[in-house]
Amino acid sequence: MKKLISFSINNKLALWILTIFVILFGTYSGYSMKLETLPNINEPVVDVTTVYPGASPNEILEQVTEPIENTVSNLEGVKSVTSTSFENASSIQIQYDLKKNMEDAEGEVKEAVQSLGLPSDAEQPRVARVSYNDLPVLVLALTDENESLQELSHYAETTIKSEFESVEGISDIKVVGTIQKELEVSFNDKDLNAFNLTEQNVIDYIQSISSDAPLGLQVVDDEEQSAVIKGSVTSAEDLKNLEIPVVPSPGESENGKTFVKMSEISTINEVTKEKSVSRMNGKEAIGIQVYKNAAGNTVQVVDGIQEKMKELEKKKDSLAFTSVLNEGDPIKDSVHVMFQKALMGAAFAILIILMFLRNIKTTIIAVVSIPLSLIISLMVLNQLDITLNLMTLGAMTVAIGRVVDDSIVVIENIFRRMTLKGETLKGFELIKEATAEMFSPIVSSTIVTIGVFLPLGLIDGPVGELFLPFGLTIVFALLASLIVSITIVPMMAHLLLRKNIQHNSKRSKERRKSPYKRLLNWSLNHKIISFVIVNVLLVGSLFLLPMIGVSFIPDSENKVIIASYNPVPGSTNDDIKKEIQKSEDVLLERDHLNDVQASFGEGNPLNPSDTKQVLFIINYHPELADITKEQDELASKLKDVNKGEWDIQSSGSGYNTLSLFVYGDNSGEVNEAVEKINGTLESENELTGLKASTSESLKQLGFVLDTEKIASLNIQPLQIFDVLSQGSSSTQITSLNEGGEMIPVNVSQGQEEGSAFSLEDKRVQTLTNENVKLSELVKVEEETAPASITKRNGKVYGVITASITGDDVAAVTSKVQKEVDQLDLADGIEVEVGGVADQIDESFTQLGIAIISAIMIVYFVLVLTFGGGLAPLAILFSLPYAIIGSLVGLVVMNEPISISVMIGALMLIGIVVTNAIVLVDRIVQKEKQGYSTRESILEAGMTRLRPIFMTALATIGALAPLVITGESDGSGLISSGLGITVIGGLISSTVLTLFIVPVAYETLAKMKMKLGRKNRKGHEKGEVA
Template sequence: MKSIINFSIKNKLAIWIVTIFIIVFGMFSAFQMKMEQLPNINEPIVDITTIYPGASSEEVSDKITNQIENGVRNLDGVKNVVSTSMQDASSIQVEYGFDKDLKEAEQEIEETIKNLNLPEDAQTPKVARLSFNDLPILVVSVLNQNSNLSEVSNLVKNEIQPAFEEIQGISTVNIVGNETKEVRINLLPERLQEYQLRDQDVAEYLNSVLNEFSLGVKEVDNQEKVVAIQSELDIEKLKDISVPINPQSVIEGVDQTAEATPTLNDIAEIELEQSSSSISRFNGEESIGIQVVQGVNGNTVEIIDAITNKMDELEKQYDGLTFETVLNSGDPIKDSISMMFKKALIGAAFAVLIILLFLRDIKSTLISVISIPLSLLIALLLLHRIGISLNLMTIGAMTVAIGRVVDDSIVVIENIHRKIKLSKEPLSGNALIVAATMEMFSPIMSSTIVTIAVFLPLGLVDGPVGELFYPFGLTIVFALLASLLVSITIVPMMAHFMMSRKVEKRASRDKKHKGETYRKILRWSLNHKIVSFTCINILLIGSLFLIPFIGVTFIQEDENNLLIITYDPKTGDTREEINEQVETVEDYLLGREHIELVQSSQGGGNPLNPADTRQVLFFIKYKGSVEDFGKEQEVISAEIRKQTEGEWSFQDSGSGNSQMNIYVYGNNFEEINQSIGQIEDKLSNREEVKSIKTNVSELHDKLGFQLKLDELIDNGVHPEQVYSALGGGVDMRLTTINEEGDDLPVYLNTAKAIEKQEDYLKLPISTFSGEEIELSEVTELIEQEAPSAIYNRNGKQYGEVTINVQSNDINKTIKGLENELKGISFGNGVNLEFGGVSDQIEDSFNQLIIASGLAIFVVFFVLIVTFGGGLAPFAILFSLPYAIIGSLVGLLLTREPISISVMIGALMLIGIVVTNAIVLVARIIQNEKEGIDLREAILEAGTTRLRPILMTAFATVGALVPLVFTGETDGSGLISRGLGITVIGGLTTSTILTLIVVPVVYEALMKMKKKFKKKRAQKEEVNIEA
């Protein structure tokens, strides 16, 4: 190590070049790094979506959901399987542990599904990983005052969507509310009667002649080729299709006369129509909604900047065209990171000021603080190389690391500064700087390794907490290693370059005066060990009684000016009725004072729930921050629930989580719904309950047609004829035709109009002999009630209650609600299971407590290796418990609950606190090796190391001060003031008490060791004499 220090001093030019290299490439890396708000966390969930057109929720459950559930439940690593069976669709979420390779999981699920016997008319199940990337990063509404919705739709389809999709990093561009063209064939009842045609026969004929039929692979010209029957049509050709009077006879190969054969145009109206499967509105005005979803490797900020530029170009190009931005994930990212950078700069300024106040020398201060930018730039260079993004966690880690990266340089430069000012110092020049640096190398290396070792157990924390804090820990590790390198290379070089040996007598007198005051306090404590130790431990024990008065939460919520609401209409509501309800709610929202804009999307507008085409998604943007966002949600929730009968779900876009989940298992649908009603009645009036959402599925009337098997056989009627007859009145998609370069779907509307359920039984159906009978002769109509959706969890039918809780002590509040529910008398077959944030708190806190225990063990091991024994490390560890005092007092005074942020701060304290103790004990041991008496060695070490210990502690505190003033709207809930308060409070008390406790414990242990050696020596002498 001495050779490295010597090399740095003797090769200043080389070191300056390396320093410039670090600055240039570090800054280049910073500008090249992907920028995002949080690290990308892929939830270990694989989603399986299956579309089964025309099937009821019960049919979907029996034929689709149950089969897939049974197939995937026993796959390796599966924790939970949650499913929803609804009309026309099945949605299944397969949850794994965070250690599962999701690509492998997808492949296993796809292979399992291939072996299942699913209905032929069901679409192929779509298997995809669930990710935060599925959420849109940008939502805009497109309007044009000079054009109608159809013209805007064409512009979006032909110009805007392709322009957006060309931008690198985008996964999908979803369009909501756009109008599309389609061909409608409306059969005319009077014309059908004139030609003695039945609508179902025409439907069967058109379906057979318009669709492509594959005849398989045939060998043609010595090559295998796919042979298929197909037709290419446009609207005019479609009109000219001949429809035989008895279409069934054509299908069966019976001849028809051309004169008796009408064309499709003779019996139907064929029209090109505009239609829309979804509706989007902006501030009550019809618009086109665009949702941009980012790809896995996309850069959010770059994508949004590119789209913003493209929108500006398009607005200039098309008169009257405007883009109204509803959601922009790029601005919060830039604002949050900018805010964190400002805090880092302010923290660095505080640290520099504190160092200057202690050293009272500008040159020494400049040399010390050079480690801040260099260490952080080296960290950025390494982070960029391994693909870590620039986000709140990495920037937050740098903010936290500022106070610590300067520690090593402070200790080195303070020792050099001290030796230069000693009038009796025999060394000078290179030798003095090398000796001063070497003297401090062992303690700074030990303290750096110890601090790094603290973050190693974070790798054992799984789940979202482990994923989130992985880049946080990695950033600090890189920065600390860089600071150690800087302190033994660049700092000695700059010290030799800038500092001269001058003795400032006044400074020496001040130092001596301050040292003497502490020396007297320390001497008294050493002489009164029991009294001093008892008093300090009374403070420690007393602080533990503060814990019940400090709340517990998972992550402090960041309030935002964007509110996202979903609305699930009542079963049976038509599209027109839903639209009226949405307009009513929009009018109410737009009438509220602080709301700037409202965008609604009905019919497939929710990217995380595309299968539910009835759900409505609202984006509500406020003009600025709302004083009490929780209260605002309560007011809105109460009012819109009065105006509608469906289910509302609220979520804001902050990072906090305060949800309680209750899973209700029962024997049947009625039991579950009744129990959920009891829960709602019990908790709905509680002050802490912000909102309650259930997945209660309403019962709707079901008409069941039971086949009379004997009558079917007697009349020669095939079951498929019954299905075809009942399909009347439903849009039937026949084929796709090309019109002016566009592929347009063709739909057939049959002539039957069903107004009463009795009309179904009167529908005609042909027998084998050609005679027509009514449907009532071969089927029986049974009136039933059926759920609109069926929910299963791990193979059991269940219902779910989701409660948003508002409290400063989330954990205590949720536990209270759980105990209250346990007192309710439910049915015999009903069981409750609790989940949500309470489970997350328990799981994450337990893992972090284990990680902290492992960290202490690792620290102890490193100290044993460093000091070559166990007594000195044991004395150093006595500095840890007293950090609890300041941390708990700080949290209580600031009313900050214990959160993940606080726990990470406590983990950090383990590494930070022992640093000061290491510097102190290392000096004591060095004095002892030089032959100084134990008591004098302790007193000299205390007075000599007082200034560097206070400097490093106060510099760390100063760097963290900006975090204490974290606002609720700057997006930094994960790296929040909870972490700052914990470290500042803990470091303050531990530093003060370390200067007393560690010397007291060290002297006591050394005296005990000396007595033990003396007794053993005497015992050995007695044995020898015997």
């Protein structure tokens, strides 16, 4: 080690060149890193969505949902399977254990569902992991005062979409609210019957004649060429004039024709149809959703799209884009705020070091480790493709106080020896020896701190993915600080401190008369009293626990509310539009409102399979004081205005949620229990956004087949199904290419949405080409059926959800559990409390194991460092007393125990132990030099007092901005809770470490000495015998 120190001092130029290279490359790495709010987090959930057009909820359940459920529920690691079967689609969420590799899980589910024999009309199931990349990074509203909505739709789907897709990092651009031109074919049943035709006859013929048919390779002029029969229908006029062959019947046709034109049996019109609906501030507008891929950088994607927006607006003056949801700007703001906190923390740390050293040169040498360590960590993070996000930036803010510790210890020792009376070494030799003297404690303290963060890699699920980059950043910064302290620091000390610093006799006298020395000596002479005092403080602090709440992750206060509106089952599109307008009237009158966008149909990012659900994105001015209060007021007002259900939450919330799952034997009993529980919880002030989801019913048509008559006429039931399915919805039969634009051709049933269904003019063809009225074969009955069927682990269930507004999530959850237990519910009803309570249990358990593992790792490293168990055991005595300051700090600042607090406790282990190592290492050194244990302790206490206080206060100064500025700026995950925990714990542990660790060390040393004497006496008696 001395060789490395000597090399650094003797090769200053080379070291300066290397340092400049590191600064340049590290700065470049920092600018090259992707900016994100958080690391990419994969929830332990796989979604399976299957679209089955025209199917009822019961059909979806029996033919799609249950086969998939039965298959996936047996897969390894599956914790629960939740499903919803509603009209046209099935949605299944598979929840896994936190330990499950979600990439493997997704592959296993895909393989499992591909082998299922689902209905042929059902689309291939879409299997995807739940990830933050599933949500758009930018939502825009597009308007043009000079163009119709149809013209703007075409422009958006062609020009704008193409321009946006050229931006690097884009995975998808969805355009919603568009109007599409199409040809609508309305058949006249009477005319069809007159020519002995059915709709299916005509549709089959059109599809066969209008599409290109490949004939394979044909030899033409001794050369092989591909041959294709071209479709004969290329325009609306072609379709109208298309001649359809008349089907022969047992008797003469009405007019003896063998062909009939389409225009004689149908009406063909060019119409416009809404593919989806999008509105902006009460007016029709085109919505554009921008999605990035997994490798994409949110900020760069958003910036790239905004550049394209400016270019397009320059080309068309009347074109206007409005940003409704922008994930890029909040990231920039959060990163900027965290960067400011880091600078403030660094400034505090520097001032504290300067205050102690009272020497500008030594202060410069000490603090140089801050930028160099962080720059080196940026280089490594960039190479590992870890993004620059709140977690990595927060880790750097936290690391500032720690990365300077090693340099402080080294430069303080150099400075101390330079001012020490009677010091024989000078210049190069003194700096080398002083640095080498501190090598063992700084290496062991660095390894200990790194060891503390190793268990973070063992934490599974979202919390592990969230905090692993945090731990890695600190580890890289600490390793860099170690290298800097034994290379750059001695080199700069030799450069800047060439002249010997005069011995400070005043400081020596102060040390001899130090109050600390007297108190330490008193503590050593009164060990029992000392232990009683500190343990009374420790036990007393534990009584503060009931006063501290329990939360999961603090919500950030983004000024955006995301609201989902589920209309009453059976609502038509026109009904939904009317409900949207009612909602807009309420929303547009709200104070501090920026914009409100409403959309439904295709392109709902929160629920792609539900085309009836309306998504509202409500954007507010930053001046809005309380987004949670606004959320509550909106929920109350909108509930009175609209029929249907609302789910309203701010975009920064979602961590502190409550879910109650109610299971039962049938939907009726479940619904009754859900309503009773919901009524009880409505009076809870600490719950907001209370929503009860039950199985609602809708009217449906039941078709009863006359099986005897059908069999006598030799008609297949599938023929009847084909005719009935034609009557259920508009069907696309082909498409025409007009000037490069594909125009769909749809068959309409000639009835408005929501109008009565009639069988009177429908016909089914027998094998003898005779048309039979459908009304003679089928009886229509009106009945009720569930609008959706929800199941969890195979049981019928209902769910109640709410957001917990209080700080003590655990207390609110426990209170709700007690209230539910007191309700008189029907036999067979089971209620399971989930949501954040489950997350707290799992995550806190894992973090608790991580903390215990960290303590074991610390002890193991200390045993290896000191070569015995006495010194490490004395060092561990510093840990329990950190609890005192942490708990007091949380109570005083009214901060709940959360994930960030637990991470702070994990950090505290490494920081507290570091101070104790510096003290105990000096005691061991002095003992080896022949001093008694008491003399060694007193000398070590006086010698290490200043570096211990310097490192502790530097860490406190670095973390102070987290506590002072709070978390309302978007840095909630690295919140004030972490800062309070570390600062409070560091204050109590530092003060008590200076007394209790020496007391523990001397006590253990005496016990070891007595044990050694007993062993020797026993050994001597054995020899005599």
